[in-house]
Amino acid sequence: MGSVEDLFRDYLGKHGLKITRQRELILEEFLRSPSHLSAEELYLRLRSNNPNIGYATVYRTMKLLAESGIASERHFGDRQTRYEPNISEEHHYHLICNNCGKIIEFEDDKIDALLKSAAKEYNFTLSHQRLELYGLCSDCQRESMQSS
């Protein structure tokens, strides 16, 4: 079954909230969109097919998705809150430049394996993870050499 959709319906049910067409539309669009979208970007995408969906509804629904554990809120350089699906299958990690904010995504099976075994050691069943390495990218290292 569409397990993520079911998870959301379960969450709504258990909390006395209702399953509405807007909530389903927003979840679907969120799942099919690239990661790291902001509420506004999601709103614009939805808007093109559903001209009368509300701005506030997207905000409210994204908040629900975060509370239900389906999405995580993330903050990068800019002012907006961005959302990322919590899909345990995908393990991509981030290198983030302290200076220019550039974000490089990478994957690493050996890291994956170590994380799994660390979780096991503490009897955790992993749902998702976040790994961020901060530092200076090669461009910004060069830059900070020049300015004397």
Place this chain on the structure above:
Amino acid sequence: MGSVEDLFRDYLGKHGLKITRQRELILEEFLRSPSHLSAEELYLRLRSNNPNIGYATVYRTMKLLAESGIASERHFGDRQTRYEPNISEEHHYHLICNNCGKIIEFEDDKIDALLKSAAKEYNFTLSHQRLELYGLCSDCQRESMQSS
């Protein structure tokens, strides 16, 4: 010497920025305060000893501390950006329970080594890192079995 202070002075120097009394005061207060303070909270603390320090100056300086790698911006439940000192010597990672919020800290030299080599591969000079594993702790796994 007070290495963090020196780091900051270096950063300022290399970027053609000036070392001012306000910047030094803010860094000192940041270092002696509990972690996870917001710019506003820091401003209020500073204000009590330095009645005419400006709100905007605190914001601008915290931004510099983040850019220089001395502090990290974090976001928790509320709307404010909170700051955390980056102590590069310490590499502790977090296991966080989705259900009860329990946080377990752990360390792992093998993970450390892999992270370092991943950064190297992309020509990043690492300043600090964040690793969070989300899932269900052993207690909460048991619990979720019960509810059908």
Place this chain on the structure above:
DNA sequence: GTAGTTGCAAATCATTTGCAGTAAT
């Protein structure tokens, strides 16, 4: 029918910015 939801517009509030005076280089 009842209680939660929506879309809109207005409000909020953390953060940013313009500016004239001040301080570091």
Place this chain on the structure above:
DNA sequence: ATTACTGCAAATGATTTGCAACTAC
């Protein structure tokens, strides 16, 4: 001297909220 910095007040802009109409239950 020159250029960056500060404090203030005003501006910005992402997010939230009040409300009357609507929809899921």
